[in-house]
Amino acid sequence: MMNPFLTVDEARILALEIVNTIPDPFLVLDSEFRVLAASRSFHDTFKVDPEETRGxxxxxxxxxxxxxxxxxxxxxxxxxxxxAMDAFEVEQDFPEVGHRVMLLNARQLLTPEGEKSTILLAFRDVTDGRAIEREKQELLVEAERLLSQNRILLQELQHRVRNSLQIIASILLLKARAVASIESRGHLEDAYERVMSVALVQAHLSECEGMVEIEIGAFLSKLCDSLASSMSDENRPITIEVLSDEGLIASSNVVSIGLIVTELVINAVKYAFPNGGPDSRILVTYEADGADWKLTISDNGVGKAPQVGKLGGGLGTMIVDSLVRQLGAAMDEVSGKTGVSVSIVSPTFKVLLPQAA
Known part of the structure; x- marks a missing residue:
């Protein structure tokens, strides 16, 4: 029958073999910090001779x-x-190895009498990991610096655009007042309104700087509030209301939607209420169904004569048609004695029809 107990030499050999199987550098020290055993990975990692290590x-x-x-x-x-101690960090320059960052795990083992102790010391090299972390941090700092620089440049660009639009609008308005031709004055006033509509949308977009998606309801409400305050007065009171589902739209589409709303609201103010009246009302509605949407601008004005055609066929029509095509949407207009309703619908939007009783 085999002896189940190991001799002292056998136990020592077994312990050394166990130490050598540990992939990370590993030391066994006595109470005076002399090396009792060192793993093969310790010798390989730090380029030391086993004979010059033990003892x-x-x-x-x-x-x-x-x-x-x-x-x-x-x-x-x-x-x-x-x-015991875990993840104790040590940095050092080692000959033939270079600068290394090591995490040390240590355990103290006492003899039954408590007089002598053995210390187990394991090393984990985190040099490359720390270098990657530093590089990532440096890249983050550089990216933040570039983003900050871009934000400043964008703000400056927006400021210049606003000033340029205001200057152009002022020149157009002065020219409109100076010309004698009624037709020329009308063209200049139309151009003035278009420039101001672009300026208005641009001003609202500057408040959403850096956002990939924008809350459509809040955007339309602010835009229409500005339109109402600039186009309505005591002699010609016009109410502009917004009814919108909650939803986000891509900032790349906001300009087109904002310009469409502005153009159609301007069109309604100019033509829907020739006699004014306290009940003049424009309603802007936005319906959302997932990624699909429907935008409707309607008024309770006088409607249009059948021969006029949709949106009148002028500059406003061309602008709206072009913007609708950019959005990949379709446009429909309904006109009657109770006003005009223009709808812009994304291609896959499904209109829910009332079910039969």
Missing amino acids: RTLYELGDGQWDIPALRLLLETIIPDHA
Whole structure:
């Protein structure tokens, strides 16, 4: 029958083989910090000779490269008090290896009598990981710097665009007042209104700077409030209301939708209420069904004569038609004695029909 108990030599050999199977550098030290055993990975990693390692104190290895104040603190102060320590960081320049960042895990094993101790010391090289972290942090700092620079440039560009639009609008208005031809004055006033509509949409978009998607209800409400305040007065009171489902739209589509709303509202103000009246009302409705949507601008004005055609066929028509095509949508207009309703619908939007009783 085989003896189940190992001899001292057999136990020592087994312990050394176990140490050598550990992939990370590993040391076994006595109470005086002399090396009782070192793993093969320790010798390979730090380029030290096994014969020059065993029996020497850790601080003597490699011409004193392990005589590190942080390591002395760990072994001589922390371990005696706590018996264990995990992820203790040590940095050092090692000959033939270079600068390394190591995380040390240490355990103190006491004899049954408590007089002598053995220290197990495991090393994990995190140099490459820390270098990647530093590189990522440097890239983040640089990216933030570039984003900040771009924000400043964008703000400056927006400021210049606003000023340029205001200057152009002022020139057009002055020219409209100066010309004698009624037709020319009408064209200049139309051009003035288009420039102001672009300026109005641009002003609202500047409030949403940096946003990929924009809350459509809030955007339309602010836009229509501005239109109402600029186009309505005591002599010609016009109410502009917004009814919108909650939803986000891509900022790339906001300009087109904003310009469509502005153009159609201007068109309604100009033509729907020739006699004015306290009940003049324009309703802007936005319906959302997932990614699909329907935008409707309607009024309770006088409607249009059949021969006029949709949107009158003028500059406003061409602008709206072009914007609708950019959105990949379709447009429909209904006119009657109770006003005009223009709908812009995304291609896959489904109109829910009332069910038969």
